[in-house]
Amino acid sequence: MWDNGAGEVLAAFGDTFGDGWAPPGANGGDWRSQVLLRSNDRDLADGMAFSSAATDRAGHAKELIPSRKVDGDEITVIPTAGVSVGTRQYMGYMSVRHWGQPGQWDTNYAGIAYSDDNGQNWTATTPGTPRWDNPTGANHFQMAAMVRRDGYVHLFATPNGRSGAAYLARVPERQILDKAAYQYWTGSQWQQGQDALAAPVVNAPVAELSVQFNAYTGKWLMTYLQGSDVVLRSAAAPTGPWSAPALIASSADYPGLYGGFMHPWSQGQDLYLTLSEWTPYNVYLIRITLTRDAAITNANLVRDPSFERQTTGTVATPWACHGNCGIDNGTWSFTADRNAFARYNRGWHDLYQTVSVAPNTRYVLTGWLRTSGNNDNGFFGVRDPGGPPFSETNFRAVGQWTRHQVAFDSGPRTSVEVFAGIWTDNGDMWLQFDDVSLVRG
Known part of the structure; x- marks a missing residue:
């Protein structure tokens, strides 16, 4: 999710299905590799309402960037990040070659697409513009989070899959489509050149990053999937050092969880973020409450709140x-x-x-x-x-x-x-x- 600069939040979803879908997981007809919805809802306490979508016909969210949908070639194209500069929208995405075992997949490359009509139509980048190719599977910039601040767009990224570290680049906000303008954090300085210069800012495992500068805490916040749990870290600067991870949601209570992405408008004490789950193949809005030091407070006092820790059909402790x-x-x-x-x-x-x-x-x-x-x-x-x-x-x-x-x-x-x-x-x-x-x- 990102702020479009005109009073809306744009939310890009990955593989989406319609007719014939049934749980668990990804299946069914009307497969679109990505869709985009818009929201102007500022009261998130009762959920997040969407007001419109990028459509190809009335009532039907369209695929934004075509994908071949051929396993071993390009099975899908998944959005991973978004940011606005002026009236232009930018969306990071990855071209997935093959889905492997859970938490493992191969990518062809990662790129940045742009839209000048509020996400209705997108132009995907080519090898001459910001595109991080991945022929050996070793590129650090395959899944991204983008944050616009202090005249730069900061690009946090991980390799494909869920077992890599997090890396950082930045680019002057008006040069986001000029790959040569990117600077990579080496661990001690910003340096232009090849993306291989980048050193980890957070050690592995890091997956499905979301990063924002939070006004309430005055800190940079990062949420991501660490193993099978969603965690929160904070830092005074994008380069770190980043705090120890604090648990937001455990897979023991939310099996098959992934994709903990922060809502860009939750800048106060309450931090809202999305949480995806595999079996219902759906996205939920959750809330945590922060202290000024970016610690998580106001925890749920109910134990086993979603009954996922129950091991039989009979109700057991703590229920x-x-x-x-x-x-x-x-x-x-x-x-x-x-x-x-x-x-x-x-x-x-x-x-x-x-x-x-x-x-x-x-x-x-x-x-x-x-x-x-x-x-x-x-x-x-x-x-x-x-x-x-x-x-x-x-x-x-x-x-x-x-x-x-x-x-x-x-x-x-x-x-x-x-x-x-x-x-x-x-x-x-x-x-x-x-x-x-x-x-x-």
């Missing part, structure tokens, strides 16, 4: 169950692979977890729910452990996964029970429950 409950392991969940459920034809059934809280503190509880069509009396909220609810929301039939929220003050309590349940007195009824969060409000 518990009243009545008839279980764990689904398939493709029904809101995200990833698993969700919890309660189901029966009479009485009260719920899922719950005891969570420690600070007294006299405001909290916000959120969770994603859906139910059978005959549900007429469900509840989501918090209660005293083993006691009655003191803050909850009531819901009836919920056809699609829907986010529910409850705000409360803990009062004198040092722990609460988070719960979701239904009265099943209207025939066979069920509730599905996923992605629960309890944070200071």
Whole structure:
């Protein structure tokens, strides 16, 4: 995602499918190697809305840069970065020759395309312009993140795959299409010449970089995939030194996660970024909260919040169950692979977890729910452990996964029970429950 300089954020997505798609992963018809959507939504607390797309017909997002879609030649062309200079949009991309084992792929080259009509049409670069060829698989600049600051566009990059280090180049912002104008950070100085001059600014493994200068912290922030987790680092300068990595999201809670890209407008204490997951093959917006020193605070107090750490179909610690409950392991969940459920034809059934809280503190509880069509009396909220609810929301039939929220003050309590349940007195009824969060409000 990047700011287009005219009041919109442009979001470029990779391989995208339409007709016939079914989880898990990439498959189906209407394959486009990339698509682009636009957003002017500045209130991200309730999600990110898109207002338009680069289209080739009404209601259909088009492929921006053609790809051959031939394995071993060019299987796809994936966008990796974007930046605007004046009214021109620039997008970094990689030409993928072959997808290998998870986390491994071969690229032909990486380039920069440009658009003068807000992303509707793109001109891809040729070997005479910024194009980093990769015939031996050793080039450092195959996947990029671009940041415009202090008169330069800073180009952070990694080799193809997910096991390389991060490297850095910069170019005067008006010369972004002149490869000879690029300077590479050698570890001690900026130097023009070949990209092989670049030394790592962050050691391996680094993948799918996102970098921005953050106004709230006054620091450069970097998010990336480290092994199977998304992490955050910070630095006073783009050249580093970069802080130790702090965990944003674990693959234990978000299986198959990748692509943690920061929203360019989240410049305050709340940092929003996207997170992709393989099984649902979709992109989600997540939020972390930063201190002035760029440390992550306001962590989710719910353990196993997406039920992905459950190993059987029976509800296990830290979750518990009243009545008839279980764990689904398939493709029904809101995200990833698993969700919890309660189901029966009479009485009260719920899922719950005891969570420690600070007294006299405001909290916000959120969770994603859906139910059978005959549900007429469900509840989501918090209660005293083993006691009655003191803050909850009531819901009836919920056809699609829907986010529910409850705000409360803990009062004198040092722990609460988070719960979701239904009265099943209207025939066979069920509730599905996923992605629960309890944070200071």
